[in-house]
Amino acid sequence: MLLGARITNLWCFQRPLCTKSPRLCAKLTFSSLSDSKVLHSIDADCDDDFLPWLERKAGVEISSFLSIGKSAYGRSVFASQKLRTGDCILKVPFDVQLSQDNLRPKIKSLMGDEIGNVAKLAIVILFEQKMGKDSEWAPYISRLPQAGEMHNTIFWSEDELDMIRQSSLFQETVNKKAQIEMEFWAIKPALESFPEVFNHIKLKDFMCAYALAVESRAWRSTKGVSLIPFADFLNHDGLSEAIVLNDEDKQLSEVIADRNYAPKEEVLIRYGNFSNATLILDFGFTLPYNRHDEVQIQIKIPDHDPLREMKLELLQRHCLPSIKDINGFKSSKDSFTIKEVRSAGGKRKGLPISLRAFARVLCCSSPQELCDLAVEAANNDGRLARRPLRNGSQEILAHQLLLSQMTQLTEEYNASIKSLDLVTSPSMCKRLSLRKQMARDLLIGELRVLESASAWLENYCTTSAPTFYSCPG
Numbered sequence: 001m002l003l004g005a006r007i008t009n010l011w012c013f014q015r016p017l018c019t020k021s022p023r024l025c026a027k028l029t030f031s032s033l034s035d036s037k038v039l040h041s042i043d044a045d046c047d048d049d050f051l052p053w054l055e056r057k058a059g060v061e062i063s064s065f066l067s068i069g070k071s072a073y074g075r076s077v078f079a080s081q082k083l084r085t086g087d088c089i090l091k092v093p094f095d096v097q098l099s100q101d102n103l104r105p106k107i108k109s110l111m112g113d114e115i116g117n118v119a120k121l122a123i124v125i126l127f128e129q130k131m132g133k134d135s136e137w138a139p140y141i142s143r144l145p146q147a148g149e150m151h152n153t154i155f156w157s158e159d160e161l162d163m164i165r166q167s168s169l170f171q172e173t174v175n176k177k178a179q180i181e182m183e184f185w186a187i188k189p190a191l192e193s194f195p196e197v198f199n200h201i202k203l204k205d206f207m208c209a210y211a212l213a214v215e216s217r218a219w220r221s222t223k224g225v226s227l228i229p230f231a232d233f234l235n236h237d238g239l240s241e242a243i244v245l246n247d248e249d250k251q252l253s254e255v256i257a258d259r260n261y262a263p264k265e266e267v268l269i270r271y272g273n274f275s276n277a278t279l280i281l282d283f284g285f286t287l288p289y290n291r292h293d294e295v296q297i298q299i300k301i302p303d304h305d306p307l308r309e310m311k312l313e314l315l316q317r318h319c320l321p322s323i324k325d326i327n328g329f330k331s332s333k334d335s336f337t338i339k340e341v342r343s344a345g346g347k348r349k350g351l352p353i354s355l356r357a358f359a360r361v362l363c364c365s366s367p368q369e370l371c372d373l374a375v376e377a378a379n380n381d382g383r384l385a386r387r388p389l390r391n392g393s394q395e396i397l398a399h400q401l402l403l404s405q406m407t408q409l410t411e412e413y414n415a416s417i418k419s420l421d422l423v424t425s426p427s428m429c430k431r432l433s434l435r436k437q438m439a440r441d442l443l444i445g446e447l448r449v450l451e452s453a454s455a456w457l458e459n460y461c462t463t464s465a466p467t468f469y470s471c472p473g
């Protein structure tokens with residue numbers, strides 16, 4: 001739930017930690033996941049003593065409303081009594097949260113500014129893990145997931161990654177692995193100064209601490225990023241309105257119930273508005289239906305286009321490298337993020353304006369048309385091709401071009417989804433079938449986005465044609 005560096009930057013979440021101001025974080029809606037989930041079993045063997053331990057450490061009560069139990073998705077948190085909307089169900093003081101401040105001073109002194117907060121927190125985890133029972137955090141650290149228990153794509157084998165090659169998540173995973181590796185080599189010399197603790201530390205260990213313990217369960221905080229014991233046992237529901245809030249005045253993190261809960265019901269929060277791609281990369285799971293799914297598409301100006309240089313120059317002059325339009329769509333040069341086109345109050349929202357502008361430029365067939373666009377931009381807000389082209393048939397052509405790209409991508413996605421049926425191993429293990437299901441959820445979600453875009457484009461091309469043709473020039 002930490003920051004990530006998805007291309008879109010949409011996922012710059014270290015987990016969205018709201019500074020508390022509205023008492024109840026958002027409007028009240030009922031979460032779909034939580035409706036039917038009740039306590040499977042209190043994890044009596046190991047978890048009955050966790051909250052009392054944390055409360056002793058904090059010197060204050062953390063929650064009288066919740067208990068830890070097992071869910072279909074590992075540990076989870078359940079209502080131990082009736083909860084009402086607006087109840088503050090847990091409060092975790094900052095001083096029982098783990099951050100880079102917990103780094104031993106000797107180790108800290110060897111870490112340069114080039115080492116990021118996440119890497120530093122990962123070292124804290126590794127250190128406390130190595131201390132074993134002697135760690136003052138042992139009851140918490142021992143409950144963090146082990147390597148092999150999580151399914152973030154950075155842990156997928158090459159064959160498994162092949163299942164998602166169609167999605168931009170494939171490249172994001174490659175980039176992420178490279179980034180973690182780079183950080184590991186940067187900190188390794190410092191760690192080697194403490195052979196008694198970090199003896200023979202391997203990239204794999206660092207990667208686990210980085211991704212397992214930190215990225216999937218740390219929140220952005222004033223200290224960079226922090227692990228919030230107990231709060232991080234809460235599972236995710238994309239429709240929940242409850243999130244983790246920070247109260248800087250009281251120096252604690254808290255969660256407010258976004259609805260009523262019956263005793264023993266699983267309590268869920270929303271980690272953020274994350275697509276399945278983000279959820280797999282950072283958390284190692286997907287939702288069967290995720291309304292935040294999105295697709296990265298790249299559109300290139302063909303090499304054989306005689307106006308290529310002129311178009312590139314024009315785009316560079318008028319389009320900033322990264323643009324966020326009013327609908328929250330982000331894009332950079334020739335790469336665009338599209339979301340599901342929904343009908344909002346009967347009015348369809350459409351595709352990102354920047355993508356449509358790009359297509360309009362792409363469709364120009366003479367230097368004069370490009371000059372006209374440049375003049376129009378200069379006479380307006382400086383942005384290129386934000387309005388329908390005056391030439392109606394060109395406008396349709398631009399959108400047909402997008403439609404053909406969407407159609408091609410749709411076919412490729414359909415083929416990838418179909419080929420998942422062929423993915424099997426002699427004894428199809430639980431891990432592979434789980435990851436296959438995640439790949440399916442991801443691809444199906446992205447396909448849904450593409451299909452909605454195609455439908456919108458088809459409609460635009462059909463319904464707009466007469467209007468454009470009737471007002472030439």
Ligand SMILES: C[S@@+](CC[C@H](N)C(=O)[O-])C[C@H]1O[C@@H](n2cnc3c(N)ncnc32)[C@H](O)[C@@H]1O
Nearest residue numbers: 073074075216217232233234235236283284285
């Ligand atoms: C912050 S932890 C939540 C506690 C976790 N279940 C545990 O056992 O410690 C986040 C992890 O829980 C699991 N998880 C949370 N919500 C989920 C969901 N809706 N579906 C599947 N897995 C989920 C994923 O493994 C995720 O990486």
